[in-house]
Amino acid sequence: MSGSIPEKNSLIPKICRVVGRRVEAENVVTLCLEPETGGPWQSAPGQFNMLYAFGVGEVPVSVSQCASDNEPIWHTVRAVGPVSAALCRLQVGSTLGMRGPFGNAWPLDVAEKKDVLVVAGGLGLAPMRPVIQHLLTRREFYGRVVVLYGCRSREAIIFDEDLAAWAQNDDLELLVTVDRADQAWGGRVGAITTLIDSQTFDPQSVLAMVCGPSLMMRFVVAALTGASCPESSIFVSMERNMKCAIGQCGRCQYGPHFVCRDGPIFRYDKIGSLFRIADI
Numbered sequence: 146m147s148g149s150i151p152e153k154n155s156l157i158p159k160i161c162r163v164v165g166r167r168v169e170a171e172n173v174v175t176l177c178l179e180p181e182t183g184g185p186w187q188s189a190p191g192q193f194n195m196l197y198a199f200g201v202g203e204v205p206v207s208v209s210q211c212a213s214d215n216e217p218i219w220h221t222v223r224a225v226g227p228v229s230a231a232l233c234r235l236q237v238g239s240t241l242g243m244r245g246p247f248g249n250a251w252p253l254d255v256a257e258k259k260d261v262l263v264v265a266g267g268l269g270l271a272p273m274r275p276v277i278q279h280l281l282t283r284r285e286f287y288g289r290v291v292v293l294y295g296c297r298s299r300e301a302i303i304f305d306e307d308l309a310a311w312a313q314n315d316d317l318e319l320l321v322t323v324d325r326a327d328q329a330w331g332g333r334v335g336a337i338t339t340l341i342d343s344q345t346f347d348p349q350s351v352l353a354m355v356c357g358p359s360l361m362m363r364f365v366v367a368a369l370t371g372a373s374c375p376e377s378s379i380f381v382s383m384e385r386n387m388k389c390a391i392g393q394c395g396r397c398q399y400g401p402h403f404v405c406r407d408g409p410i411f412r413y414d415k416i417g418s419l420f421r422i423a424d425i
Contacts, residue, residue, distance in 0.1 A: 156391070158197060158242040159186070163235050164217055169303035172224040173268065174233040175209060177217045178243065186212055189250035190275035191382065191410045195390050196220060197242030198231035205387040205405070206232075207272035208246065221271035221303065247390040248409050251276050252380055256352040260288040262344070264365050266295050266337055266357025270303055272382055273356050277307075281316055290317040291344060295337030295361070298323050299330045337361060341368045348373040356382040359423075366413060366420065376414035383416070384409045 165177030180186060188194070188211045197203035204226070210219035224230040235241060253276065261280060265273040273292075280290050292311065296302050302321070311319045320340045322333040333340070337357075353374060355365050362381055369379055383404050388396040392406030400419045402408065413420065 155245055155247060158244045161241055161243045163237050163239045163241070165219075166235070166237050169221060169305075170301055172233065173221065173303055174224075175219055175221045176232065176235060177210075177219050178241075179217045180243075181240065186218060186246070188212060188218060188246040190253065190279055191251040191272055192246040192248045193272075193384065193387075193390075193409065194218075194220065194243050194245030194247065196222070196232055197244075198228050198235075199241065201231040202228040203242070203244075204228045204232070205247070205384065205390060207382075207384065207409075209271040209274050210278070211275045221268065221274075223268055245390070247405060249407075251354055251410055252352070252412075253279055256354075257286045258288065260346055260351040261290050262346070262351050262353040262369075263290070263292045264337065264341070264353060264355045264357070265293070266361040266365075267297065267301060268303065269357030269361075269382070270294055272384075273354070274304060274307065276354060277311065277317070281314065284316045288350070289346065291346070292317055292319045293337060293340040293344075294319070294321045295340070295357075296321075296323050298325050299327065336364070338364050338368045341365065341372065348375070348378075351378060353379045354381075355379065359385075363420070363423070376417055377412060379413035380410055381413055381416075381420070382409050383411055 160181040161178040162181050163176050164179045167175045169175055188208045193205045193207045195203045196206050206220045206222055209221040212218035222229050222232045224233040263273055322335050326334045353369055355362050386396050387405040388394045390405045392403035397404040
């Protein structure tokens with residue numbers, strides 16, 4: 146799972162135009178981008194790009210829908226700082242800079258012929274969306290496909306239309322839960338680990354992919370290993386504090402790893418000793 150030096154073209158910023166914009170939740174916006182320079186582009190599920198808000202700065206953002214040929218690429222952004230807030234304010238017709246793609250991808254080739262368990266928390270569904278789209282497009286190559294999604298509340302749920310479509314799709318099983326519910330919520334209530342507890346699968350034939358807040362992932366991994374899922378069959382996304390995207394600035398160092406270069410996707414048995422330490 147070690148990373149490699151990005152191609153030269155990945156380091157050269159491209160000028161992109163916003164051709165679509167959708168508000169997913171409070172302070173969460175999906176931007177649909179087309180290249181004005183440097184296109185077309187390719188990306189794989191799990192990779193990220195560095196998006197640049199002119200005059201403000203740049204931040205890493207996961208791809209929430211991969212591009213192929215001349216199709217647009219999608220990124221879902223939460224406004225949590227000056228740069229991400231500036232990106233969320235962009236409207237259709239606006240331009241921004243982008244360089245990438247960077248990082249490795251979810252192990253969809255390794256998952257072939259296996260049951261696949263996708264576990265996402267909150268905004269963690271964004272980098273999982275291309276995974277689910279890939280699994281459905283190549284459905285015959287995979288066994289049982291289960292998607293578990295948890296959020297703090299109904300208002301924090303993203304990709305409503307996708308979730309509604311997946312719920313009606315016989316090719317996968319979708320379970321959604323919220324930590325807190327109001328009277329309008331008619332779904333499941335409770336931590337996402339309760340969804341794992343409700344599942345019956347052969348732990349030796351399943352591959353799990355997990356993305357979400359650090360605390361949530363820690364509990365999910367504990368639930369999976371407690372259900373006898375091998376650590377080598379669990380993959381986690383460790384996006385954190387990435388800045389340069391090429392492992393030079395040291396900001397995303399994680400023990401001997403640099404998340405932007407060696408990740409952001411890691412096989413759990415490779416980082417488990419670090420992952421279990423809350424303060425790292």
